Amino acid sequence: MKKSILSIIVFTIALVFSNEINAQEFPGLDKSPMDAASYPSSYRVSNKKVKVIYSRPQLKGRGLDKLAPAGKVWRTGANEAAEITFYKNVNFGGKEVKAGTYTLFTIPGATKWTVILSTAKNVWGSYFYKESEDVVRVTGKVSTAKEKLEVFSIAFSGEGDNFTMNLGWGKTIVTVPVKG
Known part of the structure; x- marks a missing residue:
């Protein structure tokens, strides 16, 4: 009897002081x-035409040319390459694209950016980018923002079936027209 009470006490103390049993560690x-x-951007609209999932790097005193160098394939964000899903066939920057999910890469430039939709999936960065996996390449028009954007952002604007994908970072805005 004393042995089983002692076992219960030891087990209870171990349980109370064990981080593995009592706490799950979550990353910051x-x-x-x-x-x-x-x-459409409203969260209340379930019938979306397009959705992009991406990570949002920050300039933190660095230049855009250091983080997204001109002439080099960029993952269009941070961490995993951005993924874009079209829920129906669209005309993306003047080229027909079938409904589906694609990886979104870009090649920055001073006056235009090349915007690439690729069949690659589950891609970290642009380290393993292959031109042979391109679905389309279109030209994104570059303009200058009035105010500097510290955090890389993607937003859509427009009405009905005619809308624009806007990529913004620093003072650079890149636009691609979409019809769908």
Whole structure:
């Protein structure tokens, strides 16, 4: 009897002081948190035309040219490469694209960016980018923002079936027209 009471006491003390049993460890907030942009952008609209899932890096005193170098394939965000889903066939930057999920890569430039939809899936960064997996390449028009955007952002604007994908970071805004 004394042995089983002692066993229960020892077990209870171990249970109380054990971090593994009492607590789950959760990571802190990512330095480039994941976000989503969609069109229509209202959360109350379930019949979306497009959704992009991407991570949002911050400039933190660095230049855009250091984080997304001109002439080099960029993952279009941070961490995993951005993924874009079209829920029906669309005309993306003047080219027909079938409904589906694609990886979104870009090649920054001074006056235009190349925007790439790729069949690659579950891609970290752009380290393993292959041009042979491109579905389309379109030209994104570059303009200058009035105010500097510290955090990389993707947003959609427009009305009805005619809308625009906007990529913004620093003072750079890149736009791609979409019809769907």
